[in-house]
Amino acid sequence: MDMKKYLADLEKLVNIDCGSNVPEGVQEVTEFFKKELENDWLLKVYPQNDGKNPVLVAKNRDSEDIDLMFLGHNDTVFPKGTVPAWSYKLEGNIATGAGVYDMKSGVLSMIEVAKEFKDEDITIALVMNTDEEISSRYSRPVIEEVGKNAKYAMVFEPARKNGNAVIERKGLVKYKVEFFGKSSHAGNYPQEGINAILEASRWVTEISKLHNWDIKNSLNVGLIEGGSGVNIVPDYACIKFEGRSHQVEFFETIRKTMEELKANPLVEGIKVELEEIGYRPPLVLNDKSATLRDLFDESKAEMGIKYDWEVAGGCSDGNFLGVLGVGVVDAVGPVGGEAHSKNEYLDISTIEERIDLAKAVVRKMIDRKII
Incomplete structure (x- = not known):
């Protein structure tokens, strides 16, 4: 992967004030990803909340039946005016800035994974909303509409600071x-x-x-x-x-x-x-989620990656999918910590590792005809 481009894009995105209640900011981020995907993906923008909280849906082909769904959000919890006083900074392997960990890096990572498989004989859908930090009040119908015909989903929320991913949520x-x-x-x-x-x-x-x-x-x-x-x-x-x-x-x-x-x-x-x-709704482990979890466990063992699965008290948009019977794994993005605070950070040394892990899992799903 082109890490130089990834980090340049990350800096640009983090330096946009894009709290859930900053319409011009979340619209700018949505436009960024539209341009990133418009040449190879079928795009649709849902103007939720009178256009203040758009949802971008990208598919590799025109089908309502989704084999694999990727979820990420383009908003942050931070108010307008945060970025001028706290812009992107990279020192060694540690990047800081508003939303660098939660979850601009995750969205960039999921797009990197999706691009690897866009020409495969499967249907992939990317869903990127801009109101996740306010409980996805406006985007929920879109997520459920796309998700009702999905088999599996990966939520690219960031991994825990200890590297763990999430298999269930309250x-x-x-x-x-x-x-x-x-x-x-x-x-x-x-x-x-x-x-x-x-x-x-x-x-x-x-x-x-x-x-x-x-x-x-x-x-x-x-x-x-x-x-x-x-x-x-x-x-x-x-x-x-x-x-x-x-x-x-x-x-x-x-x-x-x-x-x-x-x-x-x-x-x-x-x-x-x-x-x-x-x-x-609660995100509860189902048979398909267990299948996806086991594929991650198999792949990370092969790659020498060590982490465990957690049951989380916090929620994500994956909660909407589990109740529909979709197999969901969550927090498969890069590692960092201190989300929702001025101490938020991202360990950039984990970016490529987590991308490669997700790619390995998707490859197994295709080769074994799980999707």
Whole structure:
């Protein structure tokens, strides 16, 4: 492979402000990959979220039946203005910068792998979205539409800092709950007020009881707001929380708990509005995923690469595919660490190794007529 070009492309991409909520940035990255693929691939851009979060789908031939699907995302978690103060830097084997590890390197790697097999008698689909870091709220229908007819998928999210890949992931649900009360003077007319914060506090207490780490079910209230002064009965409050589990039943328990709380408020006259703002089903090992995992194990043993498989608490777009019966392996990109922080880094010495490993697996899949 042309490592010089790879690193030049990586620098260019990392130096684009392309957080999920930076439309001009994610559009620029999407255009970059369109130009990279337009001569040899069939391309379609889905203008999700009114064009603010486009999804690029590339296929090597015109078919709805997909033998192998590659997934990657072109957005980062970082806000607009991050890059000028924190641009790409390479020192020795360590590259740093916004999204260098999560996951510009992974997208470049998956394209490098896909190009190797574009002329084979299989159908390959590349899906690159720009809202993964906000739970793929807009791209999920596209991923599921392509994935419903897919046999296998590799998700090129980065490998763990210890080199491990991922075979299963927890599912996730996120909610926004708003409370509408009535303001009044807290000294003179407290009885006329309807305290939104009081009701929100009850919700925080009750739903937090669902957190049970003994069975690896987590629930975290991460944001809360409300009120405008200590002498005013607050007429508005809002909480945002997430639940994570390997069991879909946990998400149903959360929903039922919220319905009960809404139907039986502590504060008389309060109005409550619920909004699901993110969902990913659990990624659970199936027979096809096991087949793909075993091929990776066989290939890495032959190549002298050592790493293990992890069950992750974090989610990826692979979660959407597992529930469709697709065989999925995840985190097959290069090694690095400290994603979502200013300490994010990529070990460039692992780039070619992980690309070659993925290529070896695809070659086995073709030769053994798995695809």
